[in-house]
Amino acid sequence: MNKTNKSKKVLLLGLIALLTLFTAACGKNDAQGSGGSGGSGAGTESEKITLNMMHPWTSPNVDNEVYKARIAEFEKQHPNIVIKQDGVPAAQYKTKLRTLAAGNNLSDINVVWPGADLDPLVAGNLLEPINDLMENWTSILPESALTGFNVDGQQYAVPTKQTFVDIIYYNKEMFAQVGYDQFPDTYDKFIDAVKKLKAAGITPISLGNKEQWPLQSSYISIIGDRFTGSDFLPAVLAGKAKFTDPEFVKALTVVDELTKLDAFNTDANNMDSVQAQDYFIQGKAAMHISSSTVDGRVRITNSEGEKFGIALFPSVNGGKGDPAKSAGVVQYGISIKSGLDEKKRQAAEEFLKFFVNEDLYKELIRNGIVVPAKVEIPEDASKYLKEMLELTGNGTAPVFDSVVPTQVVDVLQNGLQALTVGRGTPEELAKEVQEAMDNLN
Numbered sequence: 012m013n014k015t016n017k018s019k020k021v022l023l024l025g026l027i028a029l030l031t032l033f034t035a036a037c038g039k040n041d042a043q044g045s046g047g048s049g050g051s052g053a054g055t056e057s058e059k060i061t062l063n064m065m066h067p068w069t070s071p072n073v074d075n076e077v078y079k080a081r082i083a084e085f086e087k088q089h090p091n092i093v094i095k096q097d098g099v100p101a102a103q104y105k106t107k108l109r110t111l112a113a114g115n116n117l118s119d120i121n122v123v124w125p126g127a128d129l130d131p132l133v134a135g136n137l138l139e140p141i142n143d144l145m146e147n148w149t150s151i152l153p154e155s156a157l158t159g160f161n162v163d164g165q166q167y168a169v170p171t172k173q174t175f176v177d178i179i180y181y182n183k184e185m186f187a188q189v190g191y192d193q194f195p196d197t198y199d200k201f202i203d204a205v206k207k208l209k210a211a212g213i214t215p216i217s218l219g220n221k222e223q224w225p226l227q228s229s230y231i232s233i234i235g236d237r238f239t240g241s242d243f244l245p246a247v248l249a250g251k252a253k254f255t256d257p258e259f260v261k262a263l264t265v266v267d268e269l270t271k272l273d274a275f276n277t278d279a280n281n282m283d284s285v286q287a288q289d290y291f292i293q294g295k296a297a298m299h300i301s302s303s304t305v306d307g308r309v310r311i312t313n314s315e316g317e318k319f320g321i322a323l324f325p326s327v328n329g330g331k332g333d334p335a336k337s338a339g340v341v342q343y344g345i346s347i348k349s350g351l352d353e354k355k356r357q358a359a360e361e362f363l364k365f366f367v368n369e370d371l372y373k374e375l376i377r378n379g380i381v382v383p384a385k386v387e388i389p390e391d392a393s394k395y396l397k398e399m400l401e402l403t404g405n406g407t408a409p410v411f412d413s414v415v416p417t418q419v420v421d422v423l424q425n426g427l428q429a430l431t432v433g434r435g436t437p438e439e440l441a442k443e444v445q446e447a448m449d450n451l452n
Contacts, residue, residue: 064120067104073307102222125159156383168344177233185297194322217296218279219287223424232338235262236408240331254445263437335405422447
């Protein structure tokens with residue numbers, strides 16, 4: 012080969028190498044600029060984005076399964092985004108959320124509660140306002156569903172469900188056995204039924220208070236409201252009423268009275284809320300007081316569901332509250348951590364828009380879950396849903412732990428558990444709860 016040909020060959024090889032590098036570079040730039048799944052700009056399959064999400068969906072409730080299936084579907088449709096789930100049992104969830112918040116170490120996506128639980132997170136600038144995304148939900152979510160997650164005009168979360176915490180599930184056959192074809196409509200009749208059930212060798216109420224929240228949330232929220240009326244808790248927060256007021260002390264006395272009547276199973280403080288559901292479903296107790304969500308296990312997916320009825324806590328003599336009200340809260344707000352980098356924030360927003368939409372609400376309704384959205388009820392919705400809506404559709408009382416600061420809630424929970432083992436009095440507990448409130452102020 013002569014010198015001229017050799018030079019041409021070297022030049023040709025150099026051009027091929029340059030062309031290869033240029034093509035590769037163009038391909039890389041094109042992939043980065045493609046915007047990922049659906050052109051969302053949240054990354055590409057070759058550049059995965061991982062979002063940490065903390066939630067309390069660990070128990071076998073039907074809505075929890077719906078939520079986790081929805082996360083899986085999002086990952087399927089968005090292969091470039093990974094949702095790394097941190098499932099925390101409900102009893103420990105709020106404590107962990109507060110701990111992480113104190114260290115400015117929240118997950119990228121968090122399930123939050125409205126009101127007293129949301130306020131500290133907003134005050135600490137820990138959550139991203141989502142006003143720019145709200146057009147995705149304004150047509151299906153009424154203002155009443157969003158208010159609890161709105162602070163000073165800024166929206167920080169969108170809710171997934173409406174929960175009524177005080178549903179009394181009762182065994183119709185057991186009540187008929189002691190002379191009650193209908194659930195008692197007054198407290199005196201309720202106590203009479205408890206005594207007769209006990210005399211018949213039947214445990215009146217299945218309680219799982221190991222996690223401590225059931226007596227506080229499912230019991231005192233509504234029992235308190237029956238005695239005090241729905242204006243009481245806001246008045247306490249405003250310093251215009253006290254937990255030591257006679258009406259609230261009477262509410263605490265109900266738990267004390269039920270304890271002294273041996274109305275609860277003996278292992279109530281060693282049993283968690285799910286175990287208490289099972290205890291009732293298995294026919295070992297005549298009643299179980301819990302949330303509307305539990306209807307999925309008690310009646311909807313239970314072949315013996317027909318033998319169980321639902322009711323609200325009865326009226327109390329001289330009570331200031333409306334006996335038709337149920338204690339309810341819009342909950343499981345999905346929020347985004349503030350300060351995420353642009354790619355993570357876009358991915359988190361993409362998740363939020365996908366996760367909370369009309370399809371989610373319809374699937375929850377289909378499984379008997381009450382939702383705060385205005386959507387058409389699917390034809391295959393649970394036959395029990397209408398009954399639940401009728402029961403809970405006559406006004407809403409506040410849920411204690413959605414209104415009162417957590418530090419005060421903790422004192423009440425500890426004190427209620429103490430009452431069930433014969434320690435302390437309702438008056439002493441009321442004083443302790445008020446002192447906790449005063450210390451905050």
